[in-house]
Each structure stands twice: as structure tokens, then as C-alpha cells.
Amino acid sequence: MSSSIEQIKSINHHLRHAIEQVSEGILIIESDTLQPMGPKIVFANRAAGVLSGYEPGSLTGQPIGLVYDPECLNDLVARLPRVAESTKTYQMKKDIVRKGGDRVKLRWTVSAVAGTAGEAVNYTFTLRQLGQPAETIDSHHAPPASAVADSVLNEIGKGLEISRVESLALLVGGTAHDFRNALQAIQTKLTLAQLNCPPDNPARGHIKDAEEATRHAHSLAQKILNFTKGKESKVEVVNLTEMLTDVANISVMGTQVRCEVGTVADLASVRVESLQVQQVFHNLLINACQAMPNGGVVQVEGRNYSIPAGNNLNLSAGNYVVISVRDRGIGIEASKLSRIFDSDFTTKQNGTGMGLATCKAIVERHLGAITVSSRVNVGTEFKIFLPACAPIESRGAGSAPARQTPQNSSDFPAPGTGRILVVDDTDSVREAAEQLLAHLGYQTVSASNGQEAVEKYRDSILTPEPITAVLLDMTLPGGLSGEEVKREIQQFDRNARVIATSGYFDDDAEGLLRNEGWAGVLPKPYAVEDLSSAISRAMQN
Template sequence: MADKWEPIFIMNLKQTAVRMLLGIARHAGLEVDACEHAETEIALRESEEAYKTAFDNSGDAINILDEDWKILDVNKRLLQLSGYSKKELIEAKAVILFPSVGRAASQQRRKRLIEGKLQLFETILVTKTGQRIPVEVQPASLKNWRGRGRVIQANIRDITDRKRSEEVMLTIQKLESLGVLAGGIAHDFNNILTAILGNLSLAKEDATASPGLRALIVESQEACVCAKGLTHQLLTFARGGKPVIHVLSLAQILEEVCIFAARGSTSKCVFSIDEKLLPVMADKDQLSQVLQNLILNASQAMPEGGIIRVSASMATLDEREITSLPSGRYVRVSVKDEGVGIAESRLLKIFDPYFSTKAKGRGLGLAMCHSIIAKHGGYLGVDSLMGVGTTFWFLLPAATSLDLSPKTEIASIKMGSGRILVMDDDPMIAKVLSRLLKRLGYESEIVVDGKEALEACQKAAAAGNPFDVVIMDLTIPGGMGGKETVRKLKALIPDAKVVVSSGYSIDPVMQEHVNHGFSGVLPKPYRVVDVSKALSAILNPHPHSTGKDG
């Protein structure tokens, strides 16, 4: 250590002595040319030392090139970034680090640099191991570097993190655009389904329909309900949304969803479901999404095929087992594959958005699954062993006795009477809803937007024949929609009863309709029984039931 610092100490001592002698000579009025020359040399040496210190300790990688792009010097950061030794780089051409920059481009950049026109640019630095690193290069022209003529100093900054952030932002923007597109598709698709499902429910109630025809109608209705579930899944993926919670038996959906998700792959699902499995409080569509993603991951982990073991059992947790969950009874579902497994270093990031173990993966599937399970008050975990396989598992709170009561009411058509105002800009929907209302015993009037609805309600109230209920479409393109209209209507008629209807099933207004001034909610698509239930819950005129579901 003494050897390292001794030359620096001696040099500093000499510099101090020269400056003292120079001061004495000037004070005495003596010739000081020699001393001034020595002082100049000291200043130059100090400047060189300061430059070398800054050069070696810069956070940016730096190399010095001659006008033929031959490397004359490099700093420590460049050696760290490139993986080369100083001996390997000195006297080599810059192409060793930037092979993508062709000869013509190099000559053009050199010319622009000499002219003082070359600015900051981005390129790719290739390391000794072949790794490609995005970098930002700030070139500058230096004169008389170490006695040479003009040289080029290139400051090189690793911009990997910035590029990754830009990619993430671009992905987010694409997802936001997808959300707008998905919302429009879901809205229009649900409007079409509403016309189909509404007319099917009316056809089913036709007394002249034969049993065979009724069976076909029921199958068609079930297909429409499945299509509705697909639009809900699309909205959940693209826009998020709170789960619409119902008592749900996992035993009933596990086999159906998992077998469907594995269809088309070379893998086979094998099930082990506890006969005493309790129901959970969950959104069926969102939970189906989770299961589909986990089955898809398991299938992709076994490209040559294999067994996917799906199990469901009861579990009792205390507060120490999983700190994010309260103690209690849970339903545990696991999906186990026989793939190559996931490295331990990657398991910590497996649920991070945009992290993927697949070459073409976007890293969104598991992040979405984690979000959905968390919103249900549960926990999603993973266990993996290299060469053996991976198990994804999740816990959901088991339904309590309070959740299970009262018993689910059997859907039935309840007749009624009264005047209903329908606000919908889609003639097809308005016509179907008018038919359904007539079937239920109601009179109806149709308007296309909020302005017409307010005028119709005021006119009816002034005539002493007000509407009993107003059914409003939430979104009216180019016009006043349900959210704004209900606020203005309540200001005019405080006791007005309003039902909000929309194909945006996960819209916050649909999920928290009471907070927005609505008395009830009617999601699209709907059947005659759904309209009956929404109206009878508000009017409650004690109508008689037909005893049929619609």
C-alpha cells in the first residue's frame, strides 16, 4: 500500500515546493521564467490527473478512438459492460463493439463529427459473449489528446432499463387501446345477444311450441349465456373489474372448464375432487379465466403431452401460515404438470406483470390470475422442481352458512302491470324489450336518449299518468346516457324508479348502481325472466307467478 501512495506523495510535495519558491521569487522581484514553466507543467499534470480520474471512474463507458475508429483507450466501465479486457480492445477497431455499424455509416458519422454535426445516437453494443445491449452514444471531438492530433471520445450509456420501460409503456398503451376496442365489441355483441336471447325466451313461452322445439330453444339459450360469459372474460382481461360474487360450487365447474381449456393440446386432465368440498363466493367467469390460464400453462410446459393433475380439497389455515390471509377454512385448488419445471431464481418474479419464462410470452396471464384471486380474498402460489414439474395452487375462502342462506330462489316469471319507459338507441333492443314487457303485462313507450327521456317523464307527470319505472341504457353514443340522465331525472322527480341496463357488465355503475341513483340493474343480454325479476324487485306488486323460468 505504501508503494502505491509514495509517488503521489512525492509529486504533491514537489508541486508544493515549486509554488512556494515561485511565491518567494515574485516577492523578491527576481526572474521567474523557470518557475513559471514548472508551474505550467504542474497545472497540466493536475489537469491530466483530473481527466484520468474522471475517465476511469465515470458511470458511463468511455472509449477513445482515432479518426480511423481504432480504439486508443477505454475506461473501467466499458470493460465491465463489454466483457473484454483492455488488452483485447486497445488497437482493435470499434467494429468489435458495434458490428451493426457498417463501414459507410462509420465514415459518414466521422465526417459529421469533424463538421460538428454528429449528435447523440442509439445503437447496439455486442459484448464478448454475444449479448446485445442497447446503448446511447454521445461522441465528442478532442484535440491534442496525449500529444496526438484529433481523436474521438465516445461516451456510451447502457439504456437497457429505459428501453424496457418504454416497451412496458407501449404494452400498457396497447392494452388500453385493446380495452376500448374490447368494450365496444362486448357492448355491441351483448346487444345482439339480447335480441337473440330475448326472442328465444319469448318463443319458449309460446304455448304452441312442441317439447322438441322447446328443447332446441333451451339449448340455444344456454349457448347465448356461454357467449355472454366470453364477453365478460374479454372485458375482465382488457379493462379489469371487480368480481361479481355469487355462491359457486367449484366441483361443478372444475372438470368442465379444465377439459375445455386442454382441448386441442396433447395433455390430459385427471381430477381429484373432495366430495365434501364447500362452495366459495366467486365470480364464475373470472374464476374460469384463472383455471383456463393455469391449464394452458401446464399444457405448454409439456409440448410432447402428459398428465395435468387437477385437485380440489378443503384446507384450514391459521394466521401464521399465509400472512396475507386471515385464519379460517379455505378451498384449495391445484394444477400440477409434468414439465421441466421453473428455476428457483424465476419463481420470485413469476407473477410480475410482463415477466415470462416463454420466448414469445407477454407475462400477463399469471399476473392477471394473481390479481383475480387477490380480488376474491384468496392467494395464488407456485411450487416447482426442475426436471419434475410445476404446481400452481390457489386458496379461496369457503362460503359460510350466512353466504349459503337464504337458498337460491328458483327463477320464475312474475306478471305485473304499469307503465314502463324504455330508453335505448338500438331499435332492435328497444323492440325486443317492448315485447318482453308486453308479455309480462306492462305497457311501454320508447325513447332514444336522455333528452327525450326527460321530456317524456315530465310530460307524463304533468298529465297525471307518470311512468312506474324507467329502464335506461347506460351508454348512448352521441347522446345523454343513463348516468347523466338519472341525475337530472331525480332532480325533477325525486321518487322516480330507474333501472340501468348495459352490455358493459363490469362497469362500476352496473356494479354499484344504487350509489349512482338507480333502483335496479338489468345486464345485457337478458331473458323474459330477468326483466320480470328486475321489475318485480322494484315495484313488488305481489304478482302471481307462472311457475316457469324464461
């Protein structure tokens, strides 16, 4: 987020000089039309200052009503929403109220700058003296204000779009973290329900189904986290059946589209940078959903394919996997198909043209090819060819590694001894962890924030039953963070065994955190076996 803001500032700094040279006044106002004297001015160039008699900087933050004809202000504010609904530029002859109260009639133009959803981000006014031709400035002088303003706003808009994407990633990542916290409480309660349910009770079947759904939800949350973090991909052998199923589940969320994934049983695997290839399939599926706004079915199929030498795809001869993504949407005109992968071409009103160009670049980087065929009002089919390698065994579409929940107390891990401090700001997660630890034989004490955790650990040191390990959530809101709590505790007990737990952890988190002095790492949601194993290892450390 901060890098995007700095980018916007940098763009503004470099282009501000150009916009200050134009002879037309430029005012940019915010989109909030509910202010008493109209929207506030967020930018005024030098010429606007000359025309109004104010210093340009003093205009920033003032309402447009400070300088606009007061008798016509209400009419202007009422018409701004209509301006936002149109892509046109409107002109009018209205007074500007100069500093000191003098009035001068000017030619005003106004247009709206729209966001990605079509909403008005701000409004841009240009001010010109009557009798001043629209094109009085030649190539040796300042360019027309509208051209420079459009350039500035376009660059700023790009920066704002980056900022919005980063904000969305943060929002989705935070939501996935909270979702995994909720899954932790659900999974623990299911485990406890299973333990307290007689062996012949039919409810056991329902509990088992709920546990399977929880595992699938956990896998989905991890996929979303991986997608939003955008971390560097690693090259690995991938089972495309699993990848396609996972990506399909995410891509059709919130739409009326159903995705059918079908692959041959012996589908070869591919060696790829998995996150990049996931992005390719995600882009294609999103496009397919958008092509069918009223719903429908997207068919995704995978098969093995042998390509001979001298093929028209310019691929090396050999074995490939071909994945087709087929929709029954609006289709693409034949005249546009030849440009569909160009970086500056798009068929969408608010598109950038980068999606399919990126897909093509990623596929070709993997020594593959991508093709498209389409008919208007019939549908579109994309085919992706990737070099094949030996098949690998599938673990089942989209599922996390299977775990068997203890069926009764005898199946539970061996009981432990000691006193565990559980630190988590979410009541349901904290209480569930305490209940599991009690079943494992441990005594527990809990804290809902970092400061309370430090105090309880310190107070226990000189008691007959000191705390033997800490189960610490890394993302404590407000006050001390998880890292700070660990540091505080280890200042008065350098041998403290602190286990980090969080819904944000990646697969590689354990190695990194152990090097920083953590006694263990426990990603949420965790099963009872994971909890028991983490504490046992920490005790032996």
C-alpha cells in the same frame, strides 16, 4: 390509460437530463417506413442538435431524411425492416446533412426496439464523429449514449406495456358488454318463441338447449368482465371444481389445447380471495398452452390431501386440497427448475419472470404451497396446496343459477299496467325489451339516445298517459350518458322511476345505484321474470 401516459412522461422527465449529457447524438424515429423522406424523428438529444446544427426540439416531427445522406436514404429505409427482424446493432459511415446544407461524415449505428409481438416500435440511431473512440467517456463524465438510451427505452417500454395491458382490459371489457347486449336480444327472442310454440312441438327442446347455452355464455361474459376490472378480491368459501372449470374455459380460448378438469366428488372447499386464486390457475394454464404450441391436452385434477407435521413443504399439519396442472409440452431443463419461481427468471423469449413468482406469492399468502416437476420433451406438472374447509354444494360447472323460462302464457308473471320508456342505442335490444313489456301488459315508447329520451319523457307529462317508468341503458354512446338522462328527467319530475340497465354491472351495482336515486337496477342479459320484478318494485317505490 391516462395514469400510464403520465408515468411515461415522468420517466422521460427524470431520465432526459442524463441522456442530454452524453457526447453521442441520439435520434429515435418511428417505425412507419412509408413516409416520403423516411420515418419521423420522435426524439433528438442535445448532442444530435450540435452535430446537425438544428435545435433538438425542431428536429422532432421532421423526417430522418432531413439530416441523413439523401443519396443513401432509400437504401436505409429499405433495410430498416431487416434491422427489425434482428437483435443486432448495425453500423455505417454516412453523411449528416447539417442546417445550411454542409455535410459531415459520421459513424451511425441503428437498432430496433421491438414490442411484445416482435414488431418494431421504433428505431434508435446513435451518431458519433469519425475518430471519436466508442469508449472515450470515463466514470467521471457522461455514460455512453447506448447505455443511457437503453435505460430510457427500457423504462418507457415498461410504461407502454402497462398502457397496452390497460388498453386490452378496456377492449375486452367493452367486447364483453356488447356480447351481453347480443345475449339480451337472443334470450328475449327465445322466450317469445317458447310462448308462441305449441306445448307438443319438438322445437321446444331446441329452444331449451339454446337457453342453456345462453346462460352459460352469460356466465362466461361475467367472468371475463371480473377478470379485466381487477377489482379487489373478497375472501370467500369457494368450490374449486367450479372455479377450475370456469378458468379452464377462458384460458384455452383460441388455442388448439383441450383442458380436462377432474375432481373427486367430495372435494373440500377453500377459503380464499377468489380473483387472486383464479389468477394463479389462469397463469398456469396459459403456460401449459404455450408449452404445447401444436395442441394437446392439459389435465387438471383436484383431490383432498392430509399433510402430517414435519413435512418438506413447510406447511402446518392438517387437511388440504391439492390441485395439479399437468401438460405434455416441451418441459423445463433440470438446471432451471430451482429458479422457476424467481421474480427475475423466465424461460420465455419475451417473458418478464413475474407470472410464476406472482403465483407463488399468492399461494403462500393463503398459507399454501406450490411445487413443480418437469422433464424435457415429456411435460410439466404444477401442484398447488391450499388449506381445506368444509365442502359446499356445487351448482354445476360454470353455470349461472338455473331459470325456468315460461312454457306458455299462463306461466308468465302477472300482467302490469302503465307506460314504459325504453332507452337503448342497440336496436335489437330495444325492440326485444318492448316486445317483452308488451307481453307483460305494458304500453311502450322508445328512444335510441339520451336527448330523445328526455324530450319524450317531458312531452308525456301533461298527456293522459304519462310515462310511469324508464328502462334506461347506462352506456349510451355520444350525447347524454345514462346518468345525465336520469338527472335531466328528475329535474322536471323528481319522482320519476328510472331503472338502470347495462351489460357492465357487477353483483354489487344495485346497492350503489339505489343510493344514487335509481329506482331499480337490471343487469343484462335479464330474464322476463327479472324485468317484471324490477318494474313492479319501481312502481311501488
